[in-house]
Amino acid sequence: MSDAPSKRWPDGRPDALVSPEALLAEERLAFTDRIIGLEQQVKELQAVSRLSPSETVAAEANIVGLKSSLTWRAGRMVTLPVRVLRHVKRRVLG
């Protein structure tokens, strides 16, 4: 506990300094976080769904909503020539 005399902070307060054991514990926390973070990054890159059944259905509904929006349909119209050209190029060049 901080029972050191009220000198100018933080001078003369060895109890407020971080011990080597505490530093080690902080490093262990950071290490655990790093492992979890990397695991999650790998899962983000995997093809398998990370969503629950409810989330899956909601996400699919969002996509359906998006694809039926005016913005989406207008975008499809605008990019139609490019997509046609790309398709033809693939057909011709293989």
Add this chain to the structure above:
Amino acid sequence: MSVTDAALAARVEAWIDSAGHSGEEVTRTAQQVLGAGFDPASVFVVVDHIAHEDTAEVLGAVRELGVEVLDADARTLNDRLGASGAEFLFMVRWGKVVPNLLQHVVGFFDRFPSTSVVYGDSVTELGHPLFRPLFSPIRLRSNDYLGPVVVARRDVILGLGGFMPEARRAQVLDLVLRADQAGRTVALLPGVLATEDLTQSDFAGTSDAQRRVVEAHLEREGVEATVEELEPFIRRVRYRPAHDPKVSIVIPTRGGSAEIAGKERVLVVEAIRGIVERSTYQNLEFVVVADAETPTEVVTRLEELCGDRLRLVLWDAPFNFSAKMNRGAVAASGDYLLLLNDDVEVVTDDWIETLLGLAQQRGVGIVGAQLYFEDSTVQHAGQVYTGGVAGHAAFGWVGGRDDSIKSMLTDHEVSGVTAACALISRDLYFEVGGFTLELPGNYNDVDLNMKVRSTGRSAVFSPWARLYHFESKSRDPRILDSDLSTLQSRWSRRMQVELYSRMM
């Protein structure tokens, strides 16, 4: 009826609850159910003679439709359940079901076979959506939010022992609470299953029956708590913290001052003064992680306020909120960590008991409080995650405003809670690696919540633990691109759809 429809109809049975409804309303509901493709021989109207002064009108209307009547007595219900050959039982409690109900719900069960019980959204007669949250067992104790249509696998109901006589008038709530307790999967089907009238008045003693069911559930769970009715169908569950564990309040500070309500105040001193003077929970420790430039007089005042409950820890490196909190967590000796900003003021005296009681519930990982701006508008009622970014539910709402499922009156599951005030067990904090150092300023609490949730535990918000948070509403959070990309590299796909605070 096509072969496909007939095959589908053979898999389902519908029970329509008539309590609180006129003969005309029951007829309308039954017609909609039949129109959805149910075989008339598999549609039953459940009549509770306790719930009606005169059941003659309902009975007459039902007979005209040619559907059977079931008495609400548990033995009758269980006998029918045993005799039924259906795979799924549709419990229609009110409203008018949508025409594609069968395909929608049975399709969901077929696609996700581990699901035992399903409920869904509805709309009002004017077409306003009534979205329901992902399955939220804590919220369910305070509000049966499951809506007009709840569907369960018949074998699951039988496996749970069927319907209970003591749960009369609240059978569905009781069934779902028992299903969750037994580890069965209860799932939201995020789609409209019915159109409904919004009626807030109690009928047939339903609200009281729900309270008794929740009390019995808490007793089965071994939870010490009291249940108070706030308004019809809405309850406050007050949890009594078990074992009175030590709570370490971890506050990072620079010892700064700000003008609050026209008065200059040293933030950390006033925050801790409020806690010391007002909090009813006593087994506390204050872990203050103070920057080297904290004024000495601030440190002295903290010592005077906290006495031997103070643990001062020096922070002498560049600003890093995450690292400061981790330092405080390491120094803490409590069983629970109460992560707290220094610019807060306690409003409710029992805020720690409220947060702690919830944190001790089965499946709960982290618990957050309701935070107000200085002008008493809401700053925080849980976080919402959508499109890979995070925001706050009910942000800027004025007092008294609420959504259709009474989220501002009920403890409930959320996507996350702000670390400006959050309680978590020390063991869990260490299990998930505390705050990530990769997010020194922003989104570190979002990451912490996601790590907690990835362990299968939930984040819970309580509107009964209230504090002021004197953070400017117009504060520029200065979110860096790197903050967002770091967060999204871990959780982007898990943060696309907000399904807890859908009406906020």
